[in-house]
Amino acid sequence: MEHKHEKYQRLIDACKALPPTPTAVAHPCDESSLRGAIDAAQMGLIAPILVGPQARIEAIARGHGIDISGLPIVDTPHSEASAEMAVALVREGKAEALMKGSLHTDELMAAVVARNIGLRTASRVSHCFVMDVPSYAETLIVTDAAINIAPSMEDKVHIIQNAIDLAHALYIPEVRVAILSAMETVNPKVPSTVEAGALCKMADRGQITGAILDGPLALDNAISLESVAIKKIKSPVAGRANVLVVPDLEAGNMLAKSLSFLAGADAAGIVLGAKVPIILTSRADSLMTRLASCAVAVMVAAARRESVGMAVS
Numbered sequence: 001m002e003h004k005h006e007k008y009q010r011l012i013d014a015c016k017a018l019p020p021t022p023t024a025v026a027h028p029c030d031e032s033s034l035r036g037a038i039d040a041a042q043m044g045l046i047a048p049i050l051v052g053p054q055a056r057i058e059a060i061a062r063g064h065g066i067d068i069s070g071l072p073i074v075d076t077p078h079s080e081a082s083a084e085m086a087v088a089l090v091r092e093g094k095a096e097a098l099m100k101g102s103l104h105t106d107e108l109m110a111a112v113v114a115r116n117i118g119l120r121t122a123s124r125v126s127h128c129f130v131m132d133v134p135s136y137a138e139t140l141i142v143t144d145a146a147i148n149i150a151p152s153m154e155d156k157v158h159i160i161q162n163a164i165d166l167a168h169a170l171y172i173p174e175v176r177v178a179i180l181s182a183m184e185t186v187n188p189k190v191p192s193t194v195e196a197g198a199l200c201k202m203a204d205r206g207q208i209t210g211a212i213l214d215g216p217l218a219l220d221n222a223i224s225l226e227s228v229a230i231k232k233i234k235s236p237v238a239g240r241a242n243v244l245v246v247p248d249l250e251a252g253n254m255l256a257k258s259l260s261f262l263a264g265a266d267a268a269g270i271v272l273g274a275k276v277p278i279i280l281t282s283r284a285d286s287l288m289t290r291l292a293s294c295a296v297a298v299m300v301a302a303a304r305r306e307s308v309g310m311a312v313s
Contacts, residue, residue: 008292020047027082028101040294079103083111099279124158125273138242145252162272169303178222178241179215192247268292
């Protein structure tokens with residue numbers, strides 16, 4: 001535990017050279033969501049635009065001693081309108097990231113994926129936990145544990161590519177993707193093992209790019225070199241994975257919470273595949289986790305600006 005938050009601190013430090021990212025904060029109508037946005041602003045990570053009922057936001061700020069003076073507030077009547085307006089600010093070019101406030105995730109995502117007026121791209125929207133596990137040398141990206149319930153193999157192509165692109169935005173030099181199942185061999189009776197093998201072949205053929213993939217791998221094979229040695233697995237990923245792709249949302253949710261509650265890990269949440277990164281935080285998140293979630297979004301937004309600039313030039 002002496003190294004707890006070490007990886008998150010590196011992410012936050014990496015953002016010091018970047019300008020604050022204009023961020024539409026959707027419905028910050030409780031203390032934790034409002035304070036999280038203000039803390040990130042004070043650290044120079046984001047430049048928040050508060051979107052929600054103005055009188056309510058100002059009352060929460062007064063009641064909890066949160067200084068919001070000088071910050072823009074876009075007045076909306078309720079949470080659904082807050083989500084729609086936050087998305088509109090992105091479409092108008094006034095924000096380069098979204099941040100979830102006290103509204104339900106489904107409300108925000110409904111506005112994000114709305115046809116014609118949302119933030120859809122050619123990629124499928126997916127969620128990543130960027131996890132700081134004190135006992136593991138690597139920063140771990142776990143996907144998808146919050147958006148796609150039972151993703152198809154086609155969905156997993158997008159989920160994996162989103163995670164790889166995230167890893168590059170976080171300056172991870174070598175991205176090693178483990179596609180998880182209950183075993184390390186392909187078994188026709190276990191569909192996730194068959195999908196894992198096919199996804200790896202797709203990477204071999206250039207249909208997934210930017211990383212080394214291996215799978216199927218059981219969790220121990222993915223992160224334990226000792227397990228790899230015992231089972232005599234020869235792989236550049238096994239035992240050293242920094243991206244873990246789970247079979248479905250249930251497995252991902254259990255894995256992330258197991259790491260959090262049994263291994264003392266923190267889990268910064270980010271949604272990818274939309275036109276801008278979307279910061280998802282929980283009321284249970286620590287201050288460091290909230291800041292790390294913002295830092296991840298800042299780095300994704302910076303990578304996106306760079307790629308757009310390269311495309312234009």
